[in-house]
Amino acid sequence: MERMLTVSHLQTAFDTDQGKIISVDDVSFALNPGETLALVGESGCGKSVTALSIMRLLGKSSRIEGGQILLDGTNILALDEKQMQDIRGNQISMIFQEPMTSLNPVFTIGYQIMEAIQIHQSLDKKQARDKAIEMLKKVGLPRAEQMMDEYPFALSGGMRQRVMIAMALASKPKVLIADEPTTALDVTVQAQIMRLMKELCTESGTAIILITHDLGVVAEMADKVIVMYAGQVVEDTDVFTLFEKPNHPYTQGLLGSVARLDADDDTQLVAIPGAVPARYQSMIGCRFYNRCSFAKDHCRTQSPPLSEIAQGHAVRCWEADEVGRNREERYE
Numbered sequence: 001m002e003r004m005l006t007v008s009h010l011q012t013a014f015d016t017d018q019g020k021i022i023s024v025d026d027v028s029f030a031l032n033p034g035e036t037l038a039l040v041g042e043s044g045c046g047k048s049v050t051a052l053s054i055m056r057l058l059g060k061s062s063r064i065e066g067g068q069i070l071l072d073g074t075n076i077l078a079l080d081e082k083q084m085q086d087i088r089g090n091q092i093s094m095i096f097q098e099p100m101t102s103l104n105p106v107f108t109i110g111y112q113i114m115e116a117i118q119i120h121q122s123l124d125k126k127q128a129r130d131k132a133i134e135m136l137k138k139v140g141l142p143r144a145e146q147m148m149d150e151y152p153f154a155l156s157g158g159m160r161q162r163v164m165i166a167m168a169l170a171s172k173p174k175v176l177i178a179d180e181p182t183t184a185l186d187v188t189v190q191a192q193i194m195r196l197m198k199e200l201c202t203e204s205g206t207a208i209i210l211i212t213h214d215l216g217v218v219a220e221m222a223d224k225v226i227v228m229y230a231g232q233v234v235e236d237t238d239v240f241t242l243f244e245k246p247n248h249p250y251t252q253g254l255l256g257s258v259a260r261l262d263a264d265d266d267t268q269l270v271a272i273p274g275a276v277p278a279r280y281q282s283m284i285g286c287r288f289y290n291r292c293s294f295a296k297d298h299c300r301t302q303s304p305p306l307s308e309i310a311q312g313h314a315v316r317c318w319e320a321d322e323v324g325r326n327r328e329e330r331y332e
């Protein structure tokens with residue numbers, strides 16, 4: 001199938017008072033139309049910076065230092081800002097976690113959706129209004145006509161997020177990036193909104209990059225998964241393999257910290273001890289070394305490559321074989 005988005009060897013850096021930080025280090029993945037890729041990992045692993053790199057929405061102190069991003073065959077890193085503006089919100093849309101980038105409180109819902117529609121589509125006011133109402137209905141908002149004249153504060157968090165999805169999908173984008181889109185909402189609403197998002201994207205062939213630390217959401221939504229740790233991809237696989245045969249100690253740790261439905265009530269969540277290192281680019285050896293129960297001496301001194309252990313399954317770990325054997329023993 002034709003690739004919709006290909007990210008190859010992306011490297012993104014920040015200039016800080018303490019010098020240069022490489023936040024995303026050699027990240028690669030590819031998406032087909034209609035496919036959902038989940039980017040998972042703890043806070044600070046480079047997920048949002050990866051997303052903002054694709055949108056080319058990095059601030060002044062940050063830049064893409066290497067790699068290639070192809071959107072439906074177009075190298076978007078070679079485009080100027082004006083060309084990029086035509087792509088943003090049109091061919092690639094992004095929805096953020098509230099309240100970071102919510103709606104503007106001083107304009108009506110209708111005004112904001114119509115504006116988003118008219119930036120990219122040459123529709124007159126009446127047509128844009130009809131399109132806006134159609135999109136609001138599509139995302140399951142029942143009083144769409146009335147809602148056009150309301151202000152964001154009149155809506156619940158879940159309704160606001162539906163409006164954001166309506167705006168993001170109005171142009172039938174090739175790619176939708178959703179960065180922790182529902183973490184601010186309650187669990188039932190989260191699930192409804194995720195399903196809706198997936199349904200609309202399947203309908204329009206839109207590929208989704210879903211950033212989440214919720215592995216339940218990954219299981220329900222994703223086709224493929226990239227696990228990131230300290231700016232790097234540590235495991236890259238399809239969603240079934242992720243849950244059935246996780247082969248990086250970090251992935252196993254993330255899975256271990258998911259509450260099991262069949263667990264006793266007083267079972268503690270097993271979080272991974274330690275924290276993501278803050279300045280990871282100067283580390284030699286494996287970046288997960290100090291948190292890893294499989295670590296050997298060479299893991300401290302030599303940085304492991306991302307290598308394919310089975311078709312379509314890549315892992316960045318010197319001890320991947322041992323980790324796999326150990327997993328099989330535990331589940332037998």
Ligand SMILES: Nc1ncnc2c1ncn2[C@@H]1O[C@H](COP(=O)(O)OP(=O)(O)O)[C@@H](O)[C@H]1O
Pocket residue numbers: 014016021023041042043044045046047048049050059061278
């Ligand atoms: N504006 C910034 N200036 C300096 N460093 C930043 C900035 N934004 C992000 N970073 C660093 O980039 C790394 C990745 O951050 P981010 O992509 O936001 O993580 P995630 O989304 O996985 O939680 C972190 O170490 C973070 O400190």
Ligand SMILES: [Mg+2]
Pocket residue numbers: 044047048049179
């Ligand atoms: Mg983030």
